[in-house]
Amino acid sequence: MSTPDLIEPEDGNKDDNLGLYRRATQDGAEWWRVSVGDRPETYRLEHGADDHEKGAGTVDIDLVVDEENLRAKLKKWRREGFAIERNAAGETAAPTRIAFMPELQRASARMLAAKLRDAAGHAPHDATTDSVRIGNVDVRCGAAHPLVPRVNPAYLFPARFNDIVTDIVENRRVMLIGHTGAGKTSLIEQVAARSQHGVLRSNMNGQTTVGDFVGFWTVKGGETLWVDGVLPTAMREGLWLIVDEIDFAEPSILAALTAVLEPQGRLVLKEKGNEIVAPHPAFRLFATANAVGAMSQFRHLYQGANLMNEAFLDRWRVYLLDYLLPTEETDVLIRTLAPHMTRPLATTLAAIAADCRAAFAREDLSSAFSTRRLLDWAELMLRTGDPERAAGPAIYAKVSPEDAALIRGIIRHHIAPAA
Ligand SMILES: Nc1ncnc2c1ncn2[C@@H]1O[C@H](COP(=O)(O)OP(=O)(O)OP(=O)(O)O)[C@@H](O)[C@H]1O
Ligand SMILES: [Mg+2]
Structure with missing residues (x-):
């Protein structure tokens, strides 16, 4: 059978019918997306509308049809003023490109559902494992500690912070970059304040030595004693450590940090006979910087900042924090x-x-x-x-x-x- 009914019959290749069919509406555009179905000889049709003001809409109709049915639809759409979208080279979008977002939305919904099931399966919280809701994220509370920051009741958590708070819960290494006073340190401190975690801060733009950071031997009352630096202290006690202005840190400090960038990463205290420090489950590591990565264009404003190498940056989730609106x-x-x-x-x-x-x-x-x-x-x-x-x-x-x-x-x- 020929294909006179198709909008773009071309050389008869069925893939020519795949793509996005769009027509302008008063408020934006309405579209049908045609992609290959899961079973042979089937097509998936998705419908949605984009709004001038609200932007891209979500899929509101999602169905699978056979070839004949598709042909009827194409005919109807043509009558209704839909036209297939082609790029500058005259090609319709590749099926994989079209299929990516709906596929991702399904995968992401499945992951969220699995997480909710996991959370529901957990034993009820006892007094020490209570959690507090920050934005839309439940953060497990720590034990009271003298280093828990004070809650700033005026502090505002915009919805865009939810991803960062989720990363904290999932024990990711979070680096916040942005201009001075954009709110990098206070964001971490206010999450810690609300969830009762003690915070240690170590500023790299000063006299912080590897001894302060990792630890050193000292003599006290005739006895030689080891004093833990901030990193092993935070790891052992389950504190949150903020390494401020990490782009000023000396290489030996970055080397010590690299060891603990993996969630279960252990620190080896070479100076103390290779003692191994394992991270307490509540330990979290953060860094802030003004001039790395996406902020490197402003390096002239933050004199003395070092460029951080990509392999090091890749071990962090790096968030660019802009000033509040x-x-x-x-x-x-x-x-x-x-x-x-x-x-x-x-x-x-x-x-x-x-x-x-x-x-x-x-x-x-x-x-x-x-x-x-x-x-x-x-x-x-x-x-x-x-x-x-x-x-x-x-x-x-x-x-x-x-x-x-x-x-x-x-x-x-x-x-x-x-x-
Ligand atoms: N979301 C917010 N809600 C309320 N106050 C905020 C918020 N973000 C920032 N601030 C205010 O701005 C001040 C500066 O923020 P903060 O010290 O966290 O900035 P920073 O990015 O760490 O700066 P620096 O690079 O100089 O260390 C905070 O003490 C707080 O008073
Ligand atoms: Mg700061």
């Missing part, structure tokens, strides 16, 4: 400085911060505008009643005169002088 920062201002900070004030201040960051991104400003700086300025402004006076110690004195002049201009653009 203006609406989020408005909420943080109100919550942090309650009850004095009002919404109109906070909205303006967050807009000023956003404008300063845009100027920084255009390289008109050479200093980043952190949430920390914004909160500090706002607090001082409430005390002094004077934005300009408060900007002195909170902003202007920390940047170059050129930057100060530009920031002053941005502030004046948003805040008219008092009458």
